Amino acid sequence: MAAPDSTTARTPLMAGNWKMNLNHVEAVHLLQKLSWTLQDKKHDFDRVEVAVLPPFTDIRSVQTLVDGDRMKIKYGAQDVSSKDSGAYTGEISASMLSKLGCTYVLAGHSERRQYHAEDDATVNAKTAKALEAGLIPIVCVGEGLEIRKAGDQVPYTLAQVDGALAGLKPDDVRKLVIAYEPVWAIGTGEVATPEDAQEVISAIRGRIEETISPSVADSVRILYGGSVKMASAGGIMAQPDVDGCLVGGASLKADEFAGICRYLDLQLGYSS
Numbered sequence: 001m002a003a004p005d006s007t008t009a010r011t012p013l014m015a016g017n018w019k020m021n022l023n024h025v026e027a028v029h030l031l032q033k034l035s036w037t038l039q040d041k042k043h044d045f046d047r048v049e050v051a052v053l054p055p056f057t058d059i060r061s062v063q064t065l066v067d068g069d070r071m072k073i074k075y076g077a078q079d080v081s082s083k084d085s086g087a088y089t090g091e092i093s094a095s096m097l098s099k100l101g102c103t104y105v106l107a108g109h110s111e112r113r114q115y116h117a118e119d120d121a122t123v124n125a126k127t128a129k130a131l132e133a134g135l136i137p138i139v140c141v142g143e144g145l146e147i148r149k150a151g152d153q154v155p156y157t158l159a160q161v162d163g164a165l166a167g168l169k170p171d172d173v174r175k176l177v178i179a180y181e182p183v184w185a186i187g188t189g190e191v192a193t194p195e196d197a198q199e200v201i202s203a204i205r206g207r208i209e210e211t212i213s214p215s216v217a218d219s220v221r222i223l224y225g226g227s228v229k230m231a232s233a234g235g236i237m238a239q240p241d242v243d244g245c246l247v248g249g250a251s252l253k254a255d256e257f258a259g260i261c262r263y264l265d266l267q268l269g270y271s272s
């Protein structure tokens with residue numbers, strides 16, 4: 001699909017998934033450093049949105065810092081329950097996250113699918129609960145190495161998209177974010193080429209156009225994730241259907257993640 005027209009321009013999002021790293025004290029240090037670095041470089045948050053996704057135990061501290069320093073960095077969680085409340089030991093509800101000021105929440109990250117047996121129905125239920133609570137779900141999809149080797153990455157990923165979005169209202173799909181993360185590129189240093197990312201992401205947008213509407217397809221943001229670094233972000237972001245990155249390892253280093261968020265400035269040759 002072509003790039004969006006000016007009336008439906010999609011604001012790029014750079015989201016840092018900290019995974020199971022950093023206690024709340026370390027989280028505060030990293031966030032302060034990231035904020036100072038971006039402020040120092042006069043980052044325009046309206047042009048490229050920035051979010052961090054810390055572990056649950058850090059979110060209250062992150063909220064205090066973001067509110068206290070009036071940071072423009074947004075934050076969210078890495079998972080959410082598909083239930084509202086009750087006897088679900090260890091679960092965290094969407095309304096609890098919303099009360100903590102979260103903007104985003106991941107649904108169906110491949111590590112949740114792999115280690116916690118989350119299937120498309122569970123991801124769909126989590127996505128719906130997040131939307132009901134006013135959170136923006138970042139719905140993760142993507143194929144493993146065997147599927148990629150067989151050349152089936154597009155149909156496989158589209159089936160995950162269909163499952164995750166089943167039954168959602170068009171206006172809810174318009175609000176959410178999809179992250180295409182080929183599992184073989186996560187934490188491996190094996191970044192997909194910009195063309196690999198564009199191939200699947202444009203197919204996802206095409207599927208939404210077909211099953212929901214062209215206007216929703218034009219508005220929904222679709223990110224790429226998998227070993228993104230400062231050096232690779234610009235090439236990936238140059239693809240017409242890629243609207244941002246979901247960054248793991250590189251988001252744990254303030255300078256590196258700030259560089260990813262500033263891919264436009266770095267491309268234009270402004271100071272690094």
Ligand SMILES: O=C[C@H](O)COP(=O)(O)O
Nearest residue numbers: 017186187226227248249
């Ligand atoms: O959520 C982030 C992805 O799993 C990518 O992680 P990575 O950048 O460490 O490969």
